Amino acid sequence: MDKVYDKCCGIDVHKKLIVACFRKGSKQELRNFGATTRELLELANWLQNGGCEMVAMESTASYWKPLYNILESSELKAMVVNASHMKAVPGRKTDTKDAEWIAELLQHGLLKASYIPDKQQRELRELVRYRKSLVSERTRELNRLQKMLEGANIKLSGTVSDINCMSARNILEYLLTGEFFDEAKYDEMYKQKIIAHNLKASKEQLIDDLNGVMTPLQRRMMKELLSHLDELNVHINNLEDEIDNFMKPEEKKATQAIQDVTGIGKNSSQAIISVIGTDMSRFPTAGHLAAWAGLCPGNNESAQRGRPEKCEKGMLFYVQPW
Template sequence: MKRVYDNCCGIDVHKKLIVACFKQGSEQEVREFGATTRELLELCRWLKDGDCEMVAMESTASFWKPLYNILEASELDAIIVNARHMKNVPGRKTDVNDAEWIADLLQHGLLQASYIPDKDQRELRELVRYRKSLVGERTRELNRLQKMLEGANIKLSGTVSNINGKSARAILEHVLTGESFDDAKYDEMYENNVISHRLKASKEEIIDDLNGVMSALQRRMMKELLIHLDELNIHIRNLDDEINNFMKPEAKTASVALQEMPGIGETSAQAILAVIGTDMSRFPTAGHLASWAGLCPGNNESAGKRKTGRTTKGNCLLRETLITCAHAAILKKDTYFYAQFQRISAHRGKKRAYVAVAHSMLTAIYHMLKDGVVFKDPGADYYN
């Protein structure tokens, strides 16, 4: 088999151990290094002295990141490979054998590199992921608050649509003081605009829903929970500012353009751009991008017949964001996405229809970023 690289290195990465197999033609040398920065720099010097052309390693958890950062700073070409694409023969698994197998596959060009963005985009992705985690934690805290209110016989969530809104929060803070909530207190808060005049619930309904049985322990727990909610809101706002300041001008322009598409807001646009970036040259077609995102069916063909293929495993952050955007996009009934959802869900089910809408949205995003065009909705009568 033809050699693609004369001098290359395969690395088996662990938390505290790095096993490297450096191939120079038909000869090879195996060395072990630690995972500290000093030892990683020593590994880079060894590879540079041997004129290494390419380095390959598995995407093992987050243990590949320190090594990749050092290789990138040392101007050594490196690729990250999915472990499923280079499984060794069962029964021959040792650290040294793994490193030799990776080096052998790399030398003959049999490895497919994973998409690793540049350092700035990786840091932006970390910011977006952390914000997503905090938003999820805030949602879980609101669910806990709802359970506590139910346990205290307070039915505020059945009357007010958002228990974290301004009016509901003011009512809760008064209830947690231990004072009664009667007609006089409601009138006072209503006149001072503490309670919104746009609430659909009547005064009698709100007072009746707040007539519960709350113990002193439940009151203390809810106070701590509200304090935690306020802290989470502060952290999320700080991350929003950090993301806006960190994004490059071309990314901000692209974010504004993506928000013209139904279902995509500022937060979703930032998450999408943090994952795929603004340079679409790394994806030959929109189909390649959809496959990488896990939004297209897999191939399952036998004897000339195409069978049902499950969607492939793709980038979790991008897939979840686009599915969420698809849920929001179909709420506008005068759009193409609504017509597509109705057409597919009738015979394939709603879940597959959401994935199909997300696929269409990603295809449109690809052409918007690659060709610099604006989004133009074909309309709800497209299929007619």
């Protein structure tokens, strides 16, 4: 079989161990390294001094990221490969054998590199995904709040369309006082516009729904939940400002264009750009982009007979509506 690379390296990456197989023609050299920055720099220097043309490693959890960053800063060409694309022979599973197998496949051009964006886009992804995590955490806290209110027989969800809106928050702050919510209090809050004038519930229904039985413990728990929600809102707003400042002008322009699609807002458009970037030259057609995103079923045909094949999760898992 023809050799694509004369000097290449296959690396098996673990949390605290890096096993490298450096192939030079028909010969190879095996070395073990730790996962500290000093030892990763030693690995990069070893490959540089040996004239390595290409490095390949598995996309194991997030352990590949520090190594990839070191190789990138050392101007060494590297590819990250899906582990399912390079299964070794069964019964011969060791770290050394894995590194040798990766190096052999790489040398003969049998590995398909995963798309790794540039450093700026990778950092944008980190910001966007962290925002997604905070939004998910806020949703969980709102669900806890809703569950606690139902336990106290307070039907706030039947009164307002969103328990995270300003009117709902004002009502919750009043419930913390433990006072009875009567018609006089409703009129007072209504005149001061503390309660919105477009609530879906009538005055009578609102009074009935909000007069539940809340214990002192439940009030303390609600106070903690509201405090945590305030903190999360502050962090999310700060992170959104950070994302706006971090994005390049062409990325901001692309997000504006994507928002012309019905149903896609600012946050979703930023998430899409953080995943696919703005350089579409690596996707020959729209079909290639859809396939990479995991929106197209794969081919599964044998003996001229096709079998159903499900879509993979793909990268657009990170840009679901949120």
